[in-house]
Structures are given as C-alpha cells and as structure tokens.
Amino acid sequence: MLDIxxxxxxxxxxxxxxxxxxxxxxxxMTGFVGANGAGKTTTMRIILGVLSPDSGTVLIDGVPxxxxxxxxxxxxxxxxGLYPKMKVAEQLVYLARLHGLSPASARRNTxxxxxxxxxxxxxxxxVESLSLGNQQRAQIAAALVHDPEFLVLDEPFSxxxxxxxxxxxxxxxxxxxxxxxxxxxxxxxDIVERLCDDLVIIADGEIRANGSREALRxxxxxxxxxxxxxxxxxxxxxxxxxxxIDVAGAGDSTFAVFEAETxxxxxxxxxxxxxxxxxxxxxxxxxxxxTIFKEVIA
Amino acid sequence: xxxxxxxxxxxxxxxxxxxxVSNREISARLRSKSFLIATxxxxxxxxxxxxxxxxxxxxxxxxxxxxxxxxxxxVEQTEAFDIVEADTVEEAEALVRDGTVDAAxxxxxxxxxxxxxxxxxxxxxxxxxxxxxxxxxxxxxxEPAEQDGFLAYLVAIGFGIIFLMSATTFGATIAQSVxxxxxxxxxxxxxxxxxxxxxxxxxxxxxxxMAFAQIVAIGxxxxxxxxxxxxxxxxxxxxxxxxxxxVFFAFGFVLLAALYAATASMVSRQEDVGSATSPVLFLVxxxxxxxxxxxxxPLVLAIMSxxxxxxPVGMPVRIFLGQAEWWEPVLSLVVLALSTMVxxxxxxxxxxxxxxxxxxxxxxxEALHK
Numbered sequence: 001m002l003d004i005x006x007x008x009x010x011x012x013x014x015x016x017x018x019x020x021x022x023x024x025x026x027x028x029m030t031g032f033v034g035a036n037g038a039g040k041t042t043t044m045r046i047i048l049g050v051l052s053p054d055s056g057t058v059l060i061d062g063v064p065x066x067x068x069x070x071x072x073x074x075x076x077x078x079x080x081g082l083y084p085k086m087k088v089a090e091q092l093v094y095l096a097r098l099h100g101l102s103p104a105s106a107r108r109n110t111x112x113x114x115x116x117x118x119x120x121x122x123x124x125x126x127v128e129s130l131s132l133g134n135q136q137r138a139q140i141a142a143a144l145v146h147d148p149e150f151l152v153l154d155e156p157f158s159x160x161x162x163x164x165x166x167x168x169x170x171x172x173x174x175x176x177x178x179x180x181x182x183x184x185x186x187x188x189x190d191i192v193e194r195l196c197d198d199l200v201i202i203a204d205g206e207i208r209a210n211g212s213r214e215a216l217r218x219x220x221x222x223x224x225x226x227x228x229x230x231x232x233x234x235x236x237x238x239x240x241x242x243x244x245i246d247v248a249g250a251g252d253s254t255f256a257v258f259e260a261e262t263x264x265x266x267x268x269x270x271x272x273x274x275x276x277x278x279x280x281x282x283x284x285x286x287x288x289x290x291t292i293f294k295e296v297i298a
Numbered sequence: 299x300x301x302x303x304x305x306x307x308x309x310x311x312x313x314x315x316x317x318x319v320s321n322r323e324i325s326a327r328l329r330s331k332s333f334l335i336a337t338x339x340x341x342x343x344x345x346x347x348x349x350x351x352x353x354x355x356x357x358x359x360x361x362x363x364x365x366x367x368x369x370x371x372x373v374e375q376t377e378a379f380d381i382v383e384a385d386t387v388e389e390a391e392a393l394v395r396d397g398t399v400d401a402a403x404x405x406x407x408x409x410x411x412x413x414x415x416x417x418x419x420x421x422x423x424x425x426x427x428x429x430x431x432x433x434x435x436x437x438x439x440x441e442p443a444e445q446d447g448f449l450a451y452l453v454a455i456g457f458g459i460i461f462l463m464s465a466t467t468f469g470a471t472i473a474q475s476v477x478x479x480x481x482x483x484x485x486x487x488x489x490x491x492x493x494x495x496x497x498x499x500x501x502x503x504x505x506x507x508m509a510f511a512q513i514v515a516i517g518x519x520x521x522x523x524x525x526x527x528x529x530x531x532x533x534x535x536x537x538x539x540x541x542x543x544x545v546f547f548a549f550g551f552v553l554l555a556a557l558y559a560a561t562a563s564m565v566s567r568q569e570d571v572g573s574a575t576s577p578v579l580f581l582v583x584x585x586x587x588x589x590x591x592x593x594x595x596p597l598v599l600a601i602m603s604x605x606x607x608x609x610p611v612g613m614p615v616r617i618f619l620g621q622a623e624w625w626e627p628v629l630s631l632v633v634l635a636l637s638t639m640v641x642x643x644x645x646x647x648x649x650x651x652x653x654x655x656x657x658x659x660x661x662x663x664e665a666l667h668k
Binding site for chain 1: 319482484
C-alpha cells in the first residue's frame with residue numbers, strides 16, 4: 001500500500017500542495033482527478049522522488065520510501081519522453097537495466113511487453129519514426145518494462161486513440177489485478193469512472209474528496225429518485241414529504257422524478273406504486289463523476 | 299505483489315548507473331552520422347597537415363646561379379646552388395636579365411676584392427647568394443632557442459585548433475544531449491530511477507571518453523605521419539608535448555563538459571542551447587586566440603599554462619619550446635584537477651536544480667540556490 005502523508009510543497013512563495021494525504025491500496029486502481037494546475041503532477045513527482053516535499057512523507061506499507069524502493073515504481077510522466085533517435089527495444093532494455101535488471105531479463109521483458117502492446121513489429125524502429133499512438137504505447141512499455149510493483153501514471157490516456165485506450169486500460173487493469181497499487185491521473189472523467197476503484201480529487205493543492213468510487217457517489221447522491229410505472233404517476237404529488245420535479249409520459253409508461261425529505265418517504269412512494277400496478281424501475285439518481293467533481297471543487 | 303515471481307531488483311550501484319549512462323552516450327554518438335563525418339574530417343585535416351608539411355620541407359628549390367670562368371671554384375665549394383656556366387660576363391648578365399638565373403658570379407675586376415668574385419643581380423641584393431658566399435664572423439649564441447620560431451608557431455596553433463575543435467564539438471554534443479533529455483522529459487524517468495549525479499557523471503564520462511579517444515587518434519595519426527614522412531627529428535621534439543597535451547586535455551575536457559552540461563540544463567529547448575552555452579564557448583576560444591597571438595611571449599605562455607582553461611594548450615606549447623621545468627606540468631595538472639573537481643560540484647548543483655524547470659531559462663542564481 002502506498003501512503004501519502006501530509007505532503008506540503010511550495011515553489012518560492014506559491015504554495016502548490018497543502019497537507020496532501022491519501023492512500024493507494026494494493027490492487028486498487030486509483031484515479032487522481034483535478035483541474036490543470038491543481039497539483040497532480042507535483043504530487044506524482046514527489047511520490048517518485050523526482051521532487052522532494054517541504055514536509056510530509058511517502059510510505060510503502062508504513063515504511064518511508066527510499067531511493068532504492070523507487071526502482072520498484074513504474075512511472076509515466078505527463079509530458080511524454082523517450083529518446084527520439086533511439087530504437088524502441090534498445091531504449092526499453094536501457095531503462096530496464098537502469099532499474100537494476102540483468103541484461104537477459106531486461107531483453108526478455110522488453111520482448112514480452114512489446115508483444116502485449118502490439119509493438120513487436122516496431123521494436124527495431126526509432127521512437128521518432130513511430131506514429132503518435134505507437135509512441136504512447138512505447139511510453140507505457142517504458143513504465144512497465146522493469147516489472148514495477150507500483151504504478152504512477154500521469155495522464156496515461158491523453159492523446160490516445162480509442163483503440164489504444166482499450167489496450168492501455170486492459171494492461172493497467174491486469175496490473176492492478178495482480179495486486180499492484182496503481183495511481184493514475186486523467187482529465188477524461190468518463191475513463192476514470194469506468195476504470196477506477198478509488199478516487200482522489202484535488203483542487204488548489206488540497207485533497208477535496210478521497211475514497212472508493214461507490215462511497216463517493218453515495219456521499220454525493222442527491223435525495224432525488226426516479227420511478228417508471230405502468231400507470232399514471234400524478235398521485236405522487238400528494239404524498240407527504242415529497243416534491244415532484246418532473247412527470248412525463250402517458251398511458252402504460254409514465255415517469256416521474258421527485259425529491260424525498262426522508263428515506264421513509266421515498267419508500268412509501270414505492271410501496272404505494274406497487275399497490276397501483278407494475279413498477280418498471282425505481283432508483284435513486286446517482287451523480288456522474290463529472291457532477292461530483294464540479295460539486296467538490298466548487 | 300508477491301516478490302517470488304518477479305526478478306529481483308538489485309539496485310545498480312552508482313558506478314554501474316554511471317557506466318550504463320556513459321555507454322548509452324557513446325553508442326548514441328557512434329550512431330550519429332554527423333559525428334562520424336566531423337571526426338573523419340578532423341582526422342583527415344591532421345593527416346593532411348603532416349603530409350603538406352613534409353612536402354613543403356622537401357621542396358626548397360635551389361637557387362640558380364650563372365658562373366663565369368674561375369668563379370666556378372668558389373661557387374662549387376658551397377654546394378648550395380644550381381650552376382649555369384656562362385662564357386662571358388655579358389652572357390651572364392643576359393641570363394640574369396631574362397630571369398634564367400637568380401644571380402651571376404664573375405671573377406672580380408677590382409684588386410681590393412677579398413673574395414675575388416663579383417655578384418651580379420637584377421634589382422636587389424640576393425641575400426641567400428650573398429649569405430652563402432660571404433665570410434661570416436665567428437658566432438656565439440648565449441641562450442640558443444630550442445625550436446625554430448616558425449615551427450613553434452605551427453605547433454602552438456596546431457594544439458590550439460585541435461583543442462578548440464574537440465572541445466566545442468563534444469561540448470555542443472553534451473549540451474544537446476542534456477537538453478534533449480530535458481525537452482523530451484525522459485529526464486523525469488531517469489531522475490526517478492538513478493541519482494542526478496550519476497546521470498551527470500555518466501554523460502560527462504561518456505563524452506569525455508569519446509573526446510579523449512579522438513585526441514589520441516589524432517596524436518597517433520600525426521606521430522605515425524611524421525615517422526612515415528621521414529620527419530623523425532620533428533617527431534622526437536613534438537612527441538612529449540603531444541603526450542602531455544592528451545593528459546591535460548583529459549582533465550580540461552571533463553571540466554568543460556561539466557560546464558557545458560550545467561549551462562545547457564538551464565534551458566528547455568534546443569534553440570536556446572547556443573546562447574546558454576556561449577559563455578563556455580568563450581572560455582574555450584580564449585586559449586586558442588592567446589596561443590595564436592602570444593606564442594612568442596614566454597610570460598603570457600607561462601600564465602596560460604597554469605590557468606585551468608588554457609593549460610591544456612599553454613603547457614604543451616611550453617614543453618615543446620623547452621620553457622617548462624619538469625615539475626611545472628605536474629603542478630599545473632594538480633591545479634587543473636582541483637579546479638575540475640570544484641567545477642563538477644558547482645555544475646552538478648546547477649544541473650540538478652535546473653533539470654525540472656521547464657519553460658523560461660533558469661537564472662544562475664535560482665539554479666545555485668534552489
């Protein structure tokens with residue numbers, strides 16, 4: 001488990017991170033969401049030891065990270081970077097060896113990974129000669145080639161075509177499934193919504209929300225319900241503790257959206273509806289990640 | 299994640315990291331066409347200078363002299379001229395006038411003549427003929443110069459040019475490679491993996507090895523060239539200076555490489571490398587111009603041979619001229635090595651502070667203070 005505890009960082013007089021604390025659990029895909037300049041990249045750089053925090057610590061299973069621990073991290077920086085004139089496979093072997101792999105296992109990992117990412121045919125090409133999508137795949141490979149035990153990826157999906165997004169998503173999910181903590185940032189909230197187990201929302205250098213995706217949704221759910229029934233739903237207006245927002249449809253399919261003051265009031269509506277006829281759906285409206293995000297950073 | 303199923307991450311030591319980085323630098327250089335072409339040109343130029351020098355030294359054509367009557371015995375003694383015999387003084391004068399010969403020597407008509415000959419020339423006194431035929435007074439030189447002035451000039455300029463070319467070529471290469479890593483942001487991956495010092499040390503080591511190899515190649519080529527073209531005497535004179543030059547260059551280049559890397563790390567784009575590293579370029583040019591203008595000034599040379607930036611040129615020139623005591627290159631080398639260490643310390647500080655600052659150029663003050 002990766003534990004970020006009370007991290008603070010200033011550039012000169014500008015405070016970029018204030019008491020940032022969150023955890024990335026083993027096997028959890030953790031989405032790191034925030035506006036531009038909120039402090040995501042700085043936080044990730046501090047986790048990787050590229051920057052040092054003014055105060056606070058990064059712990060692995062409760063023990064502060066050391067320089068040699070950081071070789072067990074896989075890191076993908078936001079602004080992509082590989083040597084443009086170096087061949088893909090050579091570059092991956094070089095990075096794997098810098099992380100402490102033997103020449104033989106560096107070569108083996110490189111071959112395996114390029115195959116998994118569908119890049120094996122381009123192994124001998126220079127990075128600059130690859131298409132943008134393939135450069136991204138090579139970048140992912142660079143983060144994974146040394147069999148990292150932790151993954152920290154800054155915007156791994158930005159600039160990827162839909163096909164590459166699927167490839168990368170499955171590679172990352174496979175990684176988390178093996179029990180590795182995975183932290184990734186993204187602007188694409190729909191991807192985060194599909195992919196992540198946990199969510200950390202940062203704004204102005206402060207953590208605004210932090211927890212499992214479902215818990216956050218629960219927490220930010222409005223007391224708003226929708227019901228779809230076979231009969232008329234106009235009667236809901238007269239129920240105690242209920243405010244109807246919208247009623248639509250006619251005949252054997254009607255639809256109503258209402259707010260309930262208490263859970264009991266909403267349950268009463270459901271009970272009554274069942275006595276009147278078939279109920280197709282009854283659900284609490286769940287906010288999308290985008291809604292939660294707007295609410296949290298407001 | 300179970301560690302049993304994955305390869306053990308044995309963290310490479312500092313030295314191993316440096317070695318990996320420097321190997322990458324070297325192989326990147328060896329794959330670069332522009333580098334290979336530039337090296338080839340430099341080697342060809344040094345070879346050509348030896349060959350041209352050898353041809354020039356053999357091609358000193360002998361002066362043609364017309365000789366009349368008994369004067370031939372005097373001229374023949376000198377064995378310094380091509381002799382054209384003329385029957386009369388008039389015929390000899392005609393040969394001088396039409397340019398067939400450079401001068402004519404006739405028996406003297408004056409009774410006072412010590413040598414008993416008269417030299418006839420067209421429009422000015424032929425100093426080589428007069429010099430050879432004159433009787434010189436006994437000569438005693440108190441402090442004989444070890445080397446001919448012109449040769450000293452050539453050797454000084456040779457060291458100057460090689461230093462300038464190698465230092466600027468490899469300095470620019472180092473600077474570009476630093477900015478390439480910064481511009482492509484691969485530096486973030488590198489910094490999260492190995493220490494910044496290891497990265498800098500690897501770059502400096504890799505490029506210094508290449509520069510040193512180039513210097514050794516040039517030194518060998520010139521030495522072999524001198525031996526093959528029969529200029530062994532010159533080789534014996536220049537040889538020790540070449541060896542010292544290589545030793546000084548090794549240290550001097552490390553110093554410059556650290557400076558190039560540090561100054562380049564302050565900018566983020568290749569376009570800005572030139573202006574960022576221009577102060578270092580200036581430092582490299584100084585020894586070149588100093589040695590061109592002051593190679594006959596022992597005081598300036600002596601100062602140059604101790605100032606770290608110019609010592610790699612200044613000291614070998616003094617050794618060639620025989621102006622340096624045996625301990626002087628050693629002392630100068632110690633000074634150079636110490637200043638190289640100081641520069642590396644300052645340089646690595648600038649380098650590690652400036653590496654992650656993207657965008658605008660990082661000021662020196664910011665880079666030093668973090």
